[in-house]
Amino acid sequence: xxxxxxxEDDDDIGVKIVDNNGTEHHIEMHKRDxxxxxxxxxxxxxxxxxxxxxxxxxxxQARKFAQYYVYLQxxxxxxxxxxxxxxxxMVRAALASLSQTEFEDLFGDLYRQLQSHQDGTERVIxxxxxxxxxxxxxxxxxxxxxxxxxxxxFREETRELAARHGLDLNDQPLRDVSLxxxxxxxxxxxxxFSQHLGELAIDEGVDLSDGLYIDAVSPLHMCYLDADGxxxxxxxxxxxxxxxxxxxxxxxMESESIEWFQxxxxxxxxxxxxxxxxxxxxxxxxxxxxxxxGRFEAAEQYRRLDMFPNYIDPDEKHxxx
Numbered sequence: 001x002x003x004x005x006x007x008e009d010d011d012d013i014g015v016k017i018v019d020n021n022g023t024e025h026h027i028e029m030h031k032r033d034x035x036x037x038x039x040x041x042x043x044x045x046x047x048x049x050x051x052x053x054x055x056x057x058x059x060x061q062a063r064k065f066a067q068y069y070v071y072l073q074x075x076x077x078x079x080x081x082x083x084x085x086x087x088x089x090m091v092r093a094a095l096a097s098l099s100q101t102e103f104e105d106l107f108g109d110l111y112r113q114l115q116s117h118q119d120g121t122e123r124v125i126x127x128x129x130x131x132x133x134x135x136x137x138x139x140x141x142x143x144x145x146x147x148x149x150x151x152x153x154f155r156e157e158t159r160e161l162a163a164r165h166g167l168d169l170n171d172q173p174l175r176d177v178s179l180x181x182x183x184x185x186x187x188x189x190x191x192x193f194s195q196h197l198g199e200l201a202i203d204e205g206v207d208l209s210d211g212l213y214i215d216a217v218s219p220l221h222m223c224y225l226d227a228d229g230x231x232x233x234x235x236x237x238x239x240x241x242x243x244x245x246x247x248x249x250x251x252x253m254e255s256e257s258i259e260w261f262q263x264x265x266x267x268x269x270x271x272x273x274x275x276x277x278x279x280x281x282x283x284x285x286x287x288x289x290x291x292x293x294g295r296f297e298a299a300e301q302y303r304r305l306d307m308f309p310n311y312i313d314p315d316e317k318h319x320x321x
Contacts, residue, residue: 001017001018001019001020001061001062001065001280001281001282002017002018003015003016003017003018003065003066003069003073004016004017005073006026008031008074011030011031011032012028012029012030012031012037013028013029013031013070013074013076014026014027014028014029014038015027015066015069015070017062017065017066017069019058019059019061019062019065019281020058020061020281021054021055021058023041023043023044023058023062024041024042024043025039025040025041025059025062025063025066026038026039026040026041027039027040027062027063027066029066029067029070029078031070031074031076031078032076032077033077033078034067034070034071034076034077034078034079034080036063036066036067039059039062039063041059041062044058044059053304053305054305054306054307057301057305057307058281060279061279061280061281062281064083064276064279064280064281065280065281065282067079067080068280071084080243081243081244081245081246082243082244082245082246082247083275083276083279083295084276085273085276085277085288087145087245087246088245088246088269088272088273088276089269089273090145090212090245091143091145091214091245091246091269092246092266092269092270092273093212094145094212094213094214095143095214095262095265095266095269096262096266097213098214098262100258100259100262103258103262104258106214106217107141107217107248107261107262107265108258109124109141109219109220110124110139110141110220110248110250111255111258111261112124113125113139113220114139114250114252114253114254114255114261115255117134117135117252117253118254118255124220125220125221125222125234127222127224128224128232128234130224130226130227130232131224131225131226132224132225132226132227132229134252135251135252136224136225137222137223137224137251137252138222138223138224138249138250138251138296139220139221139222139248139249139250139251140218140220140221140222140223140233140236140247140248140249141217141218141219141220141221141247141248141249142217142218142236142244142246142247143214143216143217143218143244143245143246143247143248144214144215144216144217144218144242144244144245145212145213145214145215145245146212146213146214146215146216147197147211147212147213148211148213149197149211151211152211158197161193161196161197162193165192165193165196167193218236218244219236220236221233221234221235221236222234223249246269246272248265248268248269249295249296250268250293251296267290267292268292268293268294269294270287270288270290270294271290271291271292271293271294271295271311272294272295273288273294274288274289274290274294274311275294275295275298275311278298278308278311279298279301283320284320289319289320291311291312291313291314291315291316291319292311292312292314293312294311298311299312
């Protein structure tokens, strides 16, 4: 994959991408969120239905790589959070640092739900009557990061900025505040503070990673197939009005213990990071050249398309160059 910067104005930016098939794509997106509003490619058909499956994948890789390139080169927030390799890696590190008690508080419901398929443990949520079978489900849980800059070298700047947003961090230590506790008005205040804090940290070249922690997770929910093969998604009962930083999605599977499951989720997130690079047409960094299940959509593409090795198979011999 190769990229070339074409230009930008106050709102938008354009790049040229040459995909791994040698095909040029001209892509324009909004700088504020990475939404692609223009994509021109002479070699592939305009309509996805008129392209081959591999041409569709090359087109998607070009779009994902364009967003990542703009993020890397110009520091605009153009990569969707759940497929952002840096963001998912932050979640992975935060999850790995949890104590067993903390992990069970956050992910015990998912563990018990998976166990219910193996040993009859009482289910946390019922499988809908319309599901084709008890195994035609995919369990989902969203993860939201928090950052406590009071645990970094940015303490004083953080307190000053919070005060300008009407927040007293002496009364509300950040680790004691959860996104799920906020009203929409309060969430707006805290999100404004968080955004300005991030911008200030970038301007000052400050690393806030030491203060990262898992702030909240969504209630357990699922995606399932009915008898006709139609997909249905149940929505988590939460009022959090921001995008999650990562999403765990797992089919029914065996889990040896809660300790094993924490290590497994760490590996699953590493595989998700691998998927993010592969689906951008890039070779993953060495630490993420791992095999196993990551994201369901990526697993389906590996199964359907001959252009991919089977990254899901732990015995795959040809996954990485």
